[in-house]
Amino acid sequence: MKISYFGTTTLLFDDGKDQVFFDCHFTRPSLAKYIAGSQPSDTALIDDLMKLHPMDRLRAVFISHTHHDHVMDAPYVVKKTGAVMYGTSSAMNVAKGGGVSEKQLVEFKANTSYKVGGFKITVIPSLHSKPTILNNDLGQTIDEPLDPNARLRDYKEGGSYDFYVETGDKKYMIRPSFNYIEGQMDGYKADVLFLGVAGLAKADAATEEKFFAETAAKLEPKLIIPVHWDNFFSPLDKPVTGMPPLIEHTEAVFHKLAMYCEANGIDLLIQIPRTSITV
Secondary structure, eight states: OEEEEOSTTOEEEEOSSOEEEESOOOOOOOHHHHHHOOOOOOHHHHHHHHHHTTOTTEEEEEOSOOSHHHHTTHHHHHHHHOOEEEEOHHHHHHHHHTTOOGGGEEEOOTTEEEEETTEEEEEEEOOOOOOBTTBOOTTOOOOSOOOTTSOGGGSOOOOOEEEEEEETTEEEEEEOSSOOOTTTTTTOOOSEEEEEOTTTTTOOHHHHHHHHHHTHHHHOOSEEEEESOBOTTSOTTSOOOBOOTTTOOHHHHHHHHHHHHHHHTOEEOOOOTTEEEEO
8 A cells, every 4th residue: 555645634545546535635824824814725736746646546535624734625636636525514515615516525424434446444433632722613513615715714623533444454544633532443453553643742641641542552553653743834845844832842742652652562654744655
């Protein structure tokens, strides 16, 4: 499986025949624009990335939740490629506002599996990380088609989900947010865990221990790849950095994660945005 990472939680899975996106965010507006402004998709950047990372077999785009850094570029990508977009009712309204045809939209159901080419993708209810001063709309939905020129803060969370991806004899868990529902991972095992870590640095010891117990300890992955650690307010054509220190201390995130993996015999890989790996 070839997996390309574009920052935040945007992952492109390619099994050689079919491609599936999990989240879809390439345009990375500045923090100032996020707080008080709007920004449409950077179509020139997306087109360049689609040439460098050919997406000519894209079948589906699955959206974990509808904050701008997970969904804002999905309408452009699905229209350009003909892929089908799967998500919540809020995700459907982002797509409709972006002019996506109804025939390219599937409102997914929790605890339901979807077959896309050689992929089986199970949608698992999850929880977003705890609210912050920049992110206090948890549970709010997008109830009407959303204009692409709407304020970035109008991209409400809309409910959060994890994705369990099965292909052949390999299993992958994508968990975009630093949170958990107790017992939700019971019965699942994964070869690779893509683990959302934004918030891990500030977690106290008890929260950290419980988080790992409800994720990695139950899934028993051979490899953990952290996601949502990079500064998504910085453009993808600039050097990659961790989140601004006022928001997160990325070096502390990596340290905590490394200590956990070391203690439990799990491989750890930090994948840089705009790179691909084969696993």
